[in-house]
Amino acid sequence: MDLEADIVVIGGGMAGLVAGIRATEEGMKTVLLRKGQSATAYSSGAIDIIGYLPGGTVPLGSPVEGLQGIASMFPFHPYGLLGFTDATSDTVSKTIVEKVRTAVSWLKATLLGSSIPLFGDIDSNLDAVTVLGTVKPTCMIQETMWPGSLMLDADSVALFAGVRGFPVFNPRMAAQVFLEHQISNRLPPRKAGHHVLDLAPFGNNYNISSIEIARYLDNEDNLSVLAKTLKKQAERIGATHIALPPVLGFNRARENQLALQDLTGAHVFELLSFPPSVPGLRLQRGLETAFVNGGGTLLVGHHAKMESLESNIVKEVTAVGPRRNLKISTKAVVLATGKFIGGGITGTENGIRESVFDLMTVSESFRIATSITPQKLTNTIALTHMGHPLFGSGLSVDPQFRPITAEEVHAAENLYAAGSVLAGYNYPAEKSGLGVAIVTGYMASRNAVDYVKGVSA
């Protein structure tokens, strides 16, 4: 045996890292395998808990409101599963809300001392502004991304500032979309301007990526040029708030934000953006740092390989790396391999498959999906508030978050699953991706830890 572990976590996105950090906190010897870049690193960095009820079109005022709705209407939603306890039914929704609150508060505390402190809580959703100028409900954002009083203060004026040669963000169109939206909803601001900054971080003023700008701004000396122009432009239109693409740095984002606010006199914030996403990468790094600092073993570039699940207990996982295979003995496994981006779930013309253990997959409505053609799980309309059921497919789990078989029993007594490998929720439509990852990662880890402690006792 090459490595010995109490818990092996397969997958290094939000769910896996939460599970891993929690396990190390409980004194477990934890090994975490990350195959490649996670969907968390691709994410906007905003932490959605629940923005819309499944199929809903009204943005939820708070995650608590959404969780209560799920408790009564969607018992098999991953959040709904949190309510399956021995307690009586009238406390189901309270149980769910409290479990989510515990996990979310824990995450916030975990990242408190890091370079990416979080803003927000489950008692209200925030309106986050995107690089398109659209607004979406989300629960928590990194403090550098909080728009402050922009949409509350009747006299606020927004300046959208982009960078020449950085095509992800067109400040003119974003300002227009945002202003049209706010005006039609009779909300401030009533005025928004735009400007394009000449930054050329590494010489070129074309094909600039957010990563380049963030690295450039991690150097303290480079902020002053930006600040001077921003100040001038903000004064030109009387801007009280300045919206930037999320490029304020990997290490110095918060310091840069505060410095820019000092220099311009306006509230400066980062917009939500698309991959490659600096805030997503910041989140990934922050979590990995917490995991490693807590004593966890991180194997990057390794994926898990299993012969097959023959016994009722997983005792060994093979980690396949570029030049080596490691055999890891373990007492429990948390499967957090993600959906199609992460590779935990795959689809061919013959059906939907789970990629490590070949577990049974189900559709969003819990029909067995191992032989459903992916196309059958899609709608004709590309973008709808219903989402595509394909992205709600995955694993069906018991209330312990253990994957179940067609016979409706757990596939192994020490195998737990968390995050988007789970079925029964449609994160792109509901805006619940990282939230489900955090809470299920937290719970799956707790169950795995309890199991290991029980076995060891």
Place this chain on the structure above:
Amino acid sequence: MAKYDVIVIGGGSTGTAVARDCAMRGLKILLLERDDIASATTGACAGMISSGLKYMDEPNIVDMCSDEVVNFKRIARHVMEKNPIITPLLEMSDISSGGNFAEEYSKRAETRDVPPVLFLTPEDSLKIEPTLNPDLIASIYFEEYFISPFALCMLQALDAKQHGADIKTYCEVTDILTKKGSITGLQYFNRITDKMESAKTKAIVNAAGPWAHKIAALAGAKLELRLNKGAHVILDRRVVNVGVIAKAIEGRMIYLFPHENTVLLGTTALDTWEDPDTLVASQDEIEYLLKSMEWVIPSIRDARIIRTMEGVRPLIPTWKIPEGDVTRGYEIIDHEPEGVSGLISFTGGKLVMCRHMAETATDLVCKNLGMESECKTHNEPLPGNSDDVDILALAKEYGVSQHTVERMRARRGSETATILELTCDHPEWKTTICTCEPVIEAELRYAIRATFPQTLNDLRRRVRLGTGPCQGTFCTFKAAAILAEELELSGEDFQLEIVDFLAERWKGKRQSIRGEQIAQEELAQGIYACVGNLDQALEELDYDLKPWEEVL
């Protein structure tokens, strides 16, 4: 009311060719297209301007095709490519039609600047195309020319415009006016201005392809078509070195053709009565194509399918024979004998014949109008065909990758230098907007200013935006912002452009979705729904359901 010598209905390969021919002969022309240039049948074809290989028993058609290839090489070489093609033979019966074909093809090879048909040993075949089934007993090798259907139609339309024609896209003909059995004009709905408009004319050329019978009916004329659906499966890259032709499960011939940066696997042939706008490739069609090609390319299923593409052939109405036996010639119908003087319609035809069809039709129009004129369309080059383009020098001069410049050249020919020159004043326009193709911002700006796109989907047809493996995941919002700036769109219309573009891409992605393309789609949903929240914006945006979409 505007008055025209001739009004052409339809902006496909034939309609734009007719507009060009008429305009070059000095006629005052209006072309009306209800959608965009090359947005239907022509835009869904593989672009082979065939020497007539499937129609060897129609020697006059083979002659015509061969001559037209030579003409295209004269006028449009910059949007053409020559591809080697292998037909592997797995058993003797595969050879049945080989003999006659080789003879007919080789007879005309020299004029087209291609070698005669060669018979290759299995070893030589595998050297050229290692993915072939090693059990082959021999193969037939020949070469065919391909032309970009979008570019051809666009260049024909632009050339017509330069010769004084009015080209109006998004204008749908709603009525054809007649007086005492003669055409006097027509009415159309302009979807850009949202207004009914009309124009006077004595001559209408109906080049509406699979809708030609509906146009004829507006004038009270009868026209019959045999509509036949053809679907392609599109693979993400050049998975084969050469084109491959193979016998499908029921004995038809199907192909795997290199096409721009991709490979096309096609086609199916199904008689259809559906509205062409609603059609998508079916599961059966996708499987038919894969299963058929698998015999000669056993690894075909390992390739990443990015989408499907489908179109409707407006065949000459010959019934009770298989689609393959219907002539690929064309007919020009003068509706005068049935009492509608001034209306002529097309049925049948192939991409390779479009210029020839236009010449014949324009001759007839001129005769009907009582004028004498000479066709020049086969001699005068299309825009961009004038000079050779030095890719290496341009790439160096402007600091843009050679690959980018070469892809630009394949669309714009000698205009490439003009486009790159835009980056002198705007170096930031060297930014790559569509990384799959690739397309830089300067070309987008140029295409918006010079080639009248009204939508992002039009821009896709101009520059192949969003046609690669990512299918617009990373370029849609960037390009939409550029289009919105150039056309001064509102914030709402900017968002609608994004959603409309994604809707059209999804139409083709959805039918074949599997493998890596599902992860790609999850990413697209992550960007546009999860972060962008556009899935929640449809009602607010006044989104119209597309013909192929169904209410949930």
